[in-house]
Amino acid sequence: MNNASPPLNVHDLTVAYQRQPVLWNVDYAAPAARLVAIVGPNGAGKSTLIKALLELIPRATGEVQFFGQSYAESRQRVAYVPQRTTVDWDFPVTAHDVVTMGLYGRLGWFRPVTRAARLEALEALERVGLADFARRQISQLSGGQQQRVFLARALVQRADLYLMDEPFAGVDAATERTIIGLLQALRSEGKTALVVHHDLQTVQEYFDDVLLLNMRVIAAGPVATVFNAENLKRTYGGKLALLDQVGHQMVLAGRTQ
Amino acid sequence: MSPFESLSLLAVTEWARVFLLRDYNTRIVLCGTVLLGIAGGVIGALMLLRKRALVADVASHAALPGIGAAYLLMESYRPDSGRWVPGLLLGATISAALGLLFAQGMGRIRRIKEDAALAITLSLFFGVGIALLTWIQALPTGHAAGLSEFLFGKAAALLARDITSIAVAGGIAVGVVVLLRKEFCLLCFDSEYALASGWPVHGLDVLLTALVIMMTVVGMQSVGLLLIVALMVLPPTAARFWTDRFEPLLWLSGTIGGASAAGGVILSALVPKFAAGAVIVLSGSLLFALSFLFGTRRGVWWRYRGTAATQRQIALDDLLRACYEILEPYLHSPDALTEHPIAQSELLQKGRWSLARLQPLLRLAERSDLLRRDFQDRWRLTATGRRAAIQAARNHRLWELYLIHYADIPLVGADRSADAFEHSLRPEILEQLETMLETQSPRLTVPSNPHAPHDPKLSATATEVRP
Numbered sequence: 001m002n003n004a005s006p007p008l009n010v011h012d013l014t015v016a017y018q019r020q021p022v023l024w025n026v027d028y029a030a031p032a033a034r035l036v037a038i039v040g041p042n043g044a045g046k047s048t049l050i051k052a053l054l055e056l057i058p059r060a061t062g063e064v065q066f067f068g069q070s071y072a073e074s075r076q077r078v079a080y081v082p083q084r085t086t087v088d089w090d091f092p093v094t095a096h097d098v099v100t101m102g103l104y105g106r107l108g109w110f111r112p113v114t115r116a117a118r119l120e121a122l123e124a125l126e127r128v129g130l131a132d133f134a135r136r137q138i139s140q141l142s143g144g145q146q147q148r149v150f151l152a153r154a155l156v157q158r159a160d161l162y163l164m165d166e167p168f169a170g171v172d173a174a175t176e177r178t179i180i181g182l183l184q185a186l187r188s189e190g191k192t193a194l195v196v197h198h199d200l201q202t203v204q205e206y207f208d209d210v211l212l213l214n215m216r217v218i219a220a221g222p223v224a225t226v227f228n229a230e231n232l233k234r235t236y237g238g239k240l241a242l243l244d245q246v247g248h249q250m251v252l253a254g255r256t257q
Numbered sequence: 258m259s260p261f262e263s264l265s266l267l268a269v270t271e272w273a274r275v276f277l278l279r280d281y282n283t284r285i286v287l288c289g290t291v292l293l294g295i296a297g298g299v300i301g302a303l304m305l306l307r308k309r310a311l312v313a314d315v316a317s318h319a320a321l322p323g324i325g326a327a328y329l330l331m332e333s334y335r336p337d338s339g340r341w342v343p344g345l346l347l348g349a350t351i352s353a354a355l356g357l358l359f360a361q362g363m364g365r366i367r368r369i370k371e372d373a374a375l376a377i378t379l380s381l382f383f384g385v386g387i388a389l390l391t392w393i394q395a396l397p398t399g400h401a402a403g404l405s406e407f408l409f410g411k412a413a414a415l416l417a418r419d420i421t422s423i424a425v426a427g428g429i430a431v432g433v434v435v436l437l438r439k440e441f442c443l444l445c446f447d448s449e450y451a452l453a454s455g456w457p458v459h460g461l462d463v464l465l466t467a468l469v470i471m472m473t474v475v476g477m478q479s480v481g482l483l484l485i486v487a488l489m490v491l492p493p494t495a496a497r498f499w500t501d502r503f504e505p506l507l508w509l510s511g512t513i514g515g516a517s518a519a520g521g522v523i524l525s526a527l528v529p530k531f532a533a534g535a536v537i538v539l540s541g542s543l544l545f546a547l548s549f550l551f552g553t554r555r556g557v558w559w560r561y562r563g564t565a566a567t568q569r570q571i572a573l574d575d576l577l578r579a580c581y582e583i584l585e586p587y588l589h590s591p592d593a594l595t596e597h598p599i600a601q602s603e604l605l606q607k608g609r610w611s612l613a614r615l616q617p618l619l620r621l622a623e624r625s626d627l628l629r630r631d632f633q634d635r636w637r638l639t640a641t642g643r644r645a646a647i648q649a650a651r652n653h654r655l656w657e658l659y660l661i662h663y664a665d666i667p668l669v670g671a672d673r674s675a676d677a678f679e680h681s682l683r684p685e686i687l688e689q690l691e692t693m694l695e696t697q698s699p700r701l702t703v704p705s706n707p708h709a710p711h712d713p714k715l716s717a718t719a720t721e722v723r724p
Contacts, residue, residue, distance in 0.1 A: 018367065054453040072455065080453045087447045091306065092497065092506050101443050105454045110436050137501035153450075 005068030007032055007161040007192040008053070013062030015045070015052045021060065022048050024216040030161075031209065033190045035183050037197040037223075040213035041236050046196045047083070049213065050163050054080055066161060076105065079159035083166050084147050089139045095149045096134040099124050102153035124152040129178055144175030151179060162186065162193040169198065180206050203227060282413075283526050286479075289420040290412055290518040290537060293476050294488060296427030298514025299434050300468050301489030302496065302507045306445035311375050312357065312466065314486040317473045318379045319356025321386025321482060323348035324407055325393055332398065340403070346422075346474050349407075353470045356382045410481030412533030413525060419478055426475040430468045434507065441465070442503045480534040488514055491541040498552025513548075517541035569621065576618055577627065577646035578653055579607045580638060582706070594643045598635035654706065655690045 008030035015023040023045040030036055038046050051057045053064055055071055066074040079102070099121040100113055107117060125131050128148040133141060141149065147167055154162055167179055183193050183206070194211070197203060203210060203223060210227045212218040212235040219231045304310050327348025332339035360378035364371045390404055434441065443451045444461045452458045469489070476485045492514035493506065500506050521537025528536075551558050583603050587593035604615060619636065622628040627642035638646055 056449060056452055075455045080450060082447070082449055082453075086449055088308075091446050092501050092503050093442070093446060094502065097442075097503065098446070101446070101450070104439055104443055104456075107439070109440070111439075113439060 005065065006030055007067060008194070009063075009065045009068075010053070011063045013049075013052060013064060014060040015048055015057065016060045017048075017057075022215065023052065026062070026213075026217055028211060028217055028220055030192055030194060032192055033187055034192055034208040035187055035206065036192070036194045036209040036211055037203050037207040038194055038211045038213055039197055039200065039203060039235065040218075044214040044235075046213055047165050050080075050165055050194070050196065053163065054078070076157065077160045079154035079157040079162050081150050081154045081162065081164040081167055083169070084143065084150060089141075089146060091138065094135050094137055095125060095130060095141060095145075095152075096121055098138060098149050099152045099156055102156040105157070121152070121156055124156040125149075127155060127182065128152045129174075142172065144171035147171050148175055148178060151182065155182070160191050162191065162195075164193060164195045166196045166198065168195075168202075200232070280526075283522070285417055285420055286412055286415045286526075286533070287519060287522045289415050289423045290479050290522050290533070291515045292420075292427040293423050293472070293479060294492070294514035294516070294518030294537070295511040296430045296514075297472055297476060297485070297488035298492035298496075298510040298512070299507050300430050300465075300472050301514070302493035302510035303434065303441055303445060303465055304469060304489060305493040306503075306506075307462075307465065310486075310490050311372070313469050313473060313489045315360055315375050315379045315382075316353040316357060316466075316470050317477065317482040317485045318386075319359075319382035320349035320353040320470075320474060320477065321407070322382055322389055323350070323352025323355075323386075324404055325386055325389030326352065328393060328404060329389070336398070339398070342419075342478075345404075345407075349474045349477065350470060352382065352386075353473060354467075357466060357470070406481075407477050408481055408483055409532055410477065410479050410484065410534035412479040412522060412537065413529070415479055423475050423479070426471050430472055431511070433464070433468060437461070437464075438504060438507065446503075480537055481532075484534050484538045487538040487541055488518070491538070491545045492517065495541075495545040495548035495552075498548040498554055498556050501554055513544050514541070517544050520544075572618055573622060573625065573627065573645075574649040574652075575609060576604075576622055577638075577642060578649040579604055579609060580628070580636075580642075581646040581650040582607075584638075585706070594646065595638050595640065598631065598633075598637055600635050604636075659690050 006029045008028070010026050010028045013023060013026040014021055022043075026049065038049065040046050048057065052059050053071070064071065066078050071078065096118065100117055102124070103113075103117045103120060107113065122131065122134060125134050128151055130141075130145060130148055130152065133145060138146060138149065151164075151167065154164075168176055171179075183195070186193060187208075195207070197207070204227060207223055209221060210223050211220045212226065212231055214235050218235045219226045301310070301313065304313055324345050325348075327345050328339040330348075331341060331344050338344075356378050359382075360374045363369055363374040363377065366374075369377075393404060440451075440456060440461060443454075443456065444458060444465075448458050451461075472489070473482070473485050476488065480488060493510040495513050496506050496509040500509055517540045518537050520540035520543075522533055524540065525531050525533040525536040548556065550556055553559060580599055581594075583599050584593055584597050587597050590597075601615065601619070604610070604619075605612065610618065619628065619630075622642070623630060626639055627645055628636045629639055630636055
C-alpha cells in the first residue's frame with residue numbers, strides 16, 4: 001500500500017453543469033491526519049467538488065487520486081457522508097438498517113446481511129450515541145440524530161478519508177459536539193476528513209486546515225496561515241463576475257453551434 | 258321442493274364449487290392470477306420505494322402499439338398466424354421498452370420535467386396503439402383478432418399455458434428480488450450513496466425496469482394493460498400501513514397482491530357478469546382501504562384512538578390539578594389530599610368546565626380509580642388519584658415557573674401556555690426543569706402557585722408533598 005501518497009490529490013479539476021463550468025482548475029492536495037474545512041459562499045461549488053471527486057457528476061477535465069490510486073481502486077478507503085436532505089426519511093428502514101448499508105460494499109453481491117455485520121453496525125451507532133435508537137424507524141429521529149446515523153454509516157466502512165457534505169447543517173448542539181468529537185478521534189487514528197462547513201465562527205476551533213473555495217481555489221492550507229480576513233474577503237466578495245460571464249458565454253456559444 | 262329452496266341449493270353448490278376449487282378452470286385462473294398478484298406486489302413495492310410507480314403505468318400503455326404491430330407483421334408474413342400469443346407479447350415487450358427509453362430521453366431535455374415526459378409518452382404510445390387496433394378491427398380478419406382482450410384482460414379465460422408464462426415470469430421476478438434485496442434496498446433508499454460506493458446504480462435500475470416490463474406484459478393477459486398498474490401500486494401502498502421495515506414490506510406487499518388477486522377471481526367466478534380484472538383491482542382497493550383505516554403503522558383508526566387517549570389524559574390531568582388546587586389550603590393536615598372532600602360546585606367555580614362537561618369527566622375519573630364519590634355526592638382523591646394530582650400540579654407549576662423566569666412570558670400568559678405544553682413534557686425535560694428551578698427553593702416538590710395572593714409565609718416555603 002502506498003502510504004506516502006496524500007489521501008487526496010486533485011490536479012486541474014474542472015466541472016461543468018450543462019456546459020457551464022462551476023469549478024475551475026482546482027488543484028489541491030489534502031494532507032494526512034488533518035481535519036479540513038471546505039469553506040465558501042453559496043454556489044461556490046463545495047458540494048459539487050465532493051461529488052466530482054466521487055465521480056457522481058462527470059468531470060470536464062482533471063485528475064483525482066486517492067492515496068495515489070484512482071477512485072475505483074480505493075473506494076473502500078473513502079467514505080462519503082451526503083447531505084441529510086438528499087434522501088427520503090420516510091423510507092421503511094431503521095437507524096440500524098441504514099448503518100448496515102455502509103457494510104454492503106464489503107459484503108459483496110447477493111450475500112445477505114450477516115449477524116457480524118449487524119453487530120458492527122450497532123457498535124458504530126453506539127459511537128455516535130444512538131445505540132438506544134437502533135430500532136427506530138428513521139423518520140422518528142430528530143434532524144441531528146439522522147445526521148449521526150449517516151455518520152455511523154460512514155464509520156462502519158472504516159475508511160481512511162471521509163468526505164462530508166455539511167454535516168453540521170441544522171443539527172442540535174449535542175450532535176455538533178458528537179460529530180466534532182468523532183472527527184478528532186478519527187484524526188488521532190491518522191485519518192483525514194474533508195468537511196463542507198458553513199459556520200465561519202467555528203472553523204478555527206474545529207479544523208486544522210481550510211480550503212477556501214469560490215468556483216476556484218482561493219487559498220488552501222493550515223487555518224493559522226490561510227484563514228484570514230483578506231482571504232475571506234476574496235472568497236466571499238461576491239460571485240466571481242468574470243468567471244461567471246465567461247461560463248455563460250460558453251453556454252451560449254454551445255447553443256448556437 | 259319449492260322453487261326458492263332449489264334456488265338456494267343451487268347457490269350453495271355453486272359456492273362450494275368455487276371455494277373448493279372443484280372447477281379446473283377456476284383453479285387455473287386462481288393459480289395464475291395469484292402468482293401474478295404476488296410478483297406484481299413485490300416488484301411494485303420496489304418501484305414505489307424508488308419513486309417510480311408511474312413507470313409501470315407507462316410501460317403497460319406503451320405496450321399496446323407493439324401488440325398491434327406484431328399482429329400486423331405476423332399476418333403479413335403468414336395470414337391467420339397473427340394471434341400467436343408469444344409473438345404478440347414479444348411485440349408488447351419491445352414497444353414498452355421503447356416507450357420507457359423515449360420517456361427517459363425526453364426527460365433529459367431540460368425544459369421537460371420527468372412527470373411530463375412520462376405523461377407525454379403514455380398518451381402518445383397509447384394513442385398510436387388505439388389507432389392501430391381500430392384499424393386492425395376494420396380489416397377483414399381483424400374483427401376476430403380479439404386484441405381488445407389485452408386492454409381489459411381475460412382472467413376468467415386463462416389457459417394452462419398462460420399460467421406457465423406467468424409462473425415463469427413471476428418466479429424470475431421474485432427470485433431476482435430475493436437475491437438482490439440488499440442491493441435494491443440501498444438503491445431505493447440512497448442511490449447517490451450507492452453510486453459513490455461503486456454499485457452499478459444504472460444497471461440495477463435497468464434490471465428493475467426490465468422486471469416491471471416483464472410483469473406488465475405477462476399480466477396484461479389476465480388483468481388487462483389498463484389495470485395492471487393497480488396490482489403494482491395498491492399492495493405496497495397498503496403494506497406500508499403495516500410495517501416500517503424494508504423486507505417485511507416487500508413480502509407483505511406480495512401477500513396483499515396475491516390476496517387481492519384471489520379475492521377478485523373468486524368473486525368474479527361467483528358473479529360472472531363482472532370482468533375479473535376489474536374485480537381484482539377492486540378487491541385490492543378494498544384491502545388498501547382496510548389498511549389505510551386500521552393499519553398499525555399510522556392507520557387512521559389508531560391515530561384517532563391515540564389522539565382520543567391523549568385528550569382524555571389531558572382532561573383528567575386538568576381535573577386532578579384543579580382538585581389539588583382546591584385542597585391546597587388544607588395541606589397542613591396530613592391526609593388532606595385523600596380525606597378532604599371536594600364538592601362539585603367547587604370544581605365548577607374554577608370556571609374550566611360546564612356542568613355538562615364536568616359530569617362525564619368525573620365519571621371517567623371514578624372509573625379510572627382516581628376519585629371516589631361519597632353518599633353526599635362529594636369527591637375525594639384515591640391513593641392513585643393523590644399521586645396523579647401531585648404529579649399534574651407539579652408539572653404545571655414547574656413549566657409555569659420556567660416560562661416566567663426563563664422565557665419572559667408574562668404571568669397572565671404563563672398559565673395558558675403551560676396548559677398547552679405541560680402534557681407533552683418528557684421525563685428528561687422535567688428533570689432539567691427541576692434542576693434549573695432548584696435554586697428557587699431547594700426542597701421543593703410542588704412549587705407554590707405563582708398566581709396565589711402574595712403571602713410571605715406560603716410562598717417562601719413551597720409546600721412540600723412527597724409523591
